[in-house]
Amino acid sequence: MPYKRPRLGLIIFVTVICIALVVATVFGVSSLLAAIAEKMPAEKGGMAQTGNTDTDAELSAESPGEPAAGTVYRYIDFTRADVHTGSLILVNAENEYVFPESPDLPTLYGNKSDTYKISGSELSLERETLRALNEMMHAFYDKYSIGDVLVSAGYRDYDTQMALYSGRVEAVGLEAVSGYVSLAGYSEHHTGLAFDLSVYTDSGVTMTLADRPQYDWLADNCHKYGFVLRYDPSKTDITGIYGEQWHFRRVGLPHSYYMKKHNLVLEEYIDLLRGYTFEGSHLTVSDDLGGSYEIYYIPLLNGDVTEIPVPESAVYTVSGNNKNGFIVTLQLS
Numbered sequence: 001m002p003y004k005r006p007r008l009g010l011i012i013f014v015t016v017i018c019i020a021l022v023v024a025t026v027f028g029v030s031s032l033l034a035a036i037a038e039k040m041p042a043e044k045g046g047m048a049q050t051g052n053t054d055t056d057a058e059l060s061a062e063s064p065g066e067p068a069a070g071t072v073y074r075y076i077d078f079t080r081a082d083v084h085t086g087s088l089i090l091v092n093a094e095n096e097y098v099f100p101e102s103p104d105l106p107t108l109y110g111n112k113s114d115t116y117k118i119s120g121s122e123l124s125l126e127r128e129t130l131r132a133l134n135e136m137m138h139a140f141y142d143k144y145s146i147g148d149v150l151v152s153a154g155y156r157d158y159d160t161q162m163a164l165y166s167g168r169v170e171a172v173g174l175e176a177v178s179g180y181v182s183l184a185g186y187s188e189h190h191t192g193l194a195f196d197l198s199v200y201t202d203s204g205v206t207m208t209l210a211d212r213p214q215y216d217w218l219a220d221n222c223h224k225y226g227f228v229l230r231y232d233p234s235k236t237d238i239t240g241i242y243g244e245q246w247h248f249r250r251v252g253l254p255h256s257y258y259m260k261k262h263n264l265v266l267e268e269y270i271d272l273l274r275g276y277t278f279e280g281s282h283l284t285v286s287d288d289l290g291g292s293y294e295i296y297y298i299p300l301l302n303g304d305v306t307e308i309p310v311p312e313s314a315v316y317t318v319s320g321n322n323k324n325g326f327i328v329t330l331q332l333s
């Protein structure tokens with residue numbers, strides 16, 4: 001059959017159809033790509049934004065947040081005695097500890113994990129402090145398989161501190177004791193929120209945390225468990241205590257993060273928080289565990305009762321500062 005040249009009309013028709021198909025295909029694919037592109041950044045952006053929000057919040061932890069508009073607050077009554085309780089109480093030479101009627105101080109013996117040692121079966125700590133200590137020592141053991149960190153001191157009652165203080169004064173004189181051992185009533189060890197760590201090796205040698213670099217992990221990571229190394233050697237003029245690289249104190253999350261990040265001792269932090277009132281700006285802080293928090297200060301009123309506002313549906317803690325008010329910590333996420 002001889003080749004028959006197709007008619008021009010048919011060629012044009014086929015060409016138009018082809019062009020239409022190509023356009024439709026390109027348009028379709030690009031639409032699809034656009035849709036995917038739109039979706040992917042949206043998801044990725046969401047995640048990235050979460051990360052950024054954390055970073056921003058951490059970087060701008062000093063930038064204050066306003067009380068959320070439209071938040072419904074309820075008021076909870078706190079008494080004057082409550083100002084002496086909580087994980088943020090400041091106990092130092094100017095701020096005496098007020099012993100509670102019936103403190104909750106479980107012994108470490110029987111309640112501790114087996115990843116560290118204790119100096120005696122009578123050692124006790126405030127319950128949440130013990131829980132967080134167990135958690136921290138677990139993490140330390142997981143990392144280095146070192147189980148010879150020793151808790152050498154925890155809660156001390158008034159009489160024990162008195163005996164310790166008098167004994168030291170007798171041994172080395174009043175002058176030499178100042179800045180090392182607190183007067184009875186003024187020691188953080190009364191709170192059950194503080195403990196001292198040293199090392200007792202399996203071969204029976206006593207060491208300090210400074211004797212092996214692995215122990216630095218404790219000072220470097222304790223803030224993740226709500227602890228701070230309480231006495232900074234460079235801030236003796238503020239704390240009144242010479243640098244003690246063995247004395248840890250629970251202040252709770254996210255306060256431990258903020259204090260570490262900004263190199264603040266508790267005296268400085270308590271003062272700073274007084275600037276973040278309920279009516280004014282609130283302090284927003286993030287930890288790197290995904291938690292974000294809002295913090296504000298409520299001054300102690302003259303009467304017996306201080307009404308403290310907290311959002312209806314918030315997870316919150318309230319701590320006295322052992323001086324002049326309360327610190328409210330809202331956990332936002």
Ligand SMILES: [Zn+2]
Pocket residue numbers: 153189194195196246247248
């Ligand atoms: Zn101590």
